[in-house]
Structures are given as structure tokens and as C-alpha cells.
Amino acid sequence: MPTVTYVLPDGSNQTITTASATSVMQAAVAHQVPGIIGECGGAATCGTCHVYLDRSTETFLPPGDDEEAMLEWTASPRADNSRLACQLRPSNDAAQLVVRVPAEQQ
Ligand code: FES
Structure with missing residues (x-):
């Protein structure tokens, strides 16, 4: 099963084993990872699941197009590796991801 490590703004991290095709946002919300809100439920319209994809x-x-547009409006600055966690769905059972949670989401 895929694993996702969320690196929090204070430097701590939380690693979650999730099911294939579960979005990085859904896994975070289900495990109460701080800083991933997912207000729109995954429709790419709120920007509160912004992450920096550091390794995958x-x-x-x-x-x-929808994700590109929303990434222009995130609370923390967009970077080259910015993604919406709701749009990242690991399909490979052996996938290992590391994402950084930005300091602000709203
Ligand atoms: S959950 Fe709203 S943009 Fe990802």
C-alpha cells in the first residue's frame, strides 16, 4: 500500500499508509494531519490542501487546468513543486511520497 509522509511546518512528520487511489488529501483528513483542510472535498476549488511534493x-x-488555476490562489506561496493534495492519487501500491505542508492554508 502507498505511504505518504507529511512534513509539518514545525519540522515534525507523520507517515500514513493508505489505499491505492485514495488522494493525499483524503488520507490526511482521515488521519487528522494538521494543516490539510480539504474544504471543497476534492473539487480543486478551495486550495486548502496545498502541499509541496518533495519526493515521490x-x-x-x-x-x-483546474489545479493550475487554483494554485494561483493558495495562501502560502506557490512553488515549482506545489500541488493540490486532492489531485494526487497514488496508483502504485509501492508508492512512497513525501509532501511538505505549508504554514498557511487560508
Ligand atoms: S480539497 Fe479543495 S482544492 Fe483540494
């Missing part, structure tokens, strides 16, 4: 053994498609 899974290759994701680049952001689609």
Missing part, C-alpha cells in the same frame, strides 16, 4: 516514487501527471 510515483510519477503524476502535471496539474490540470
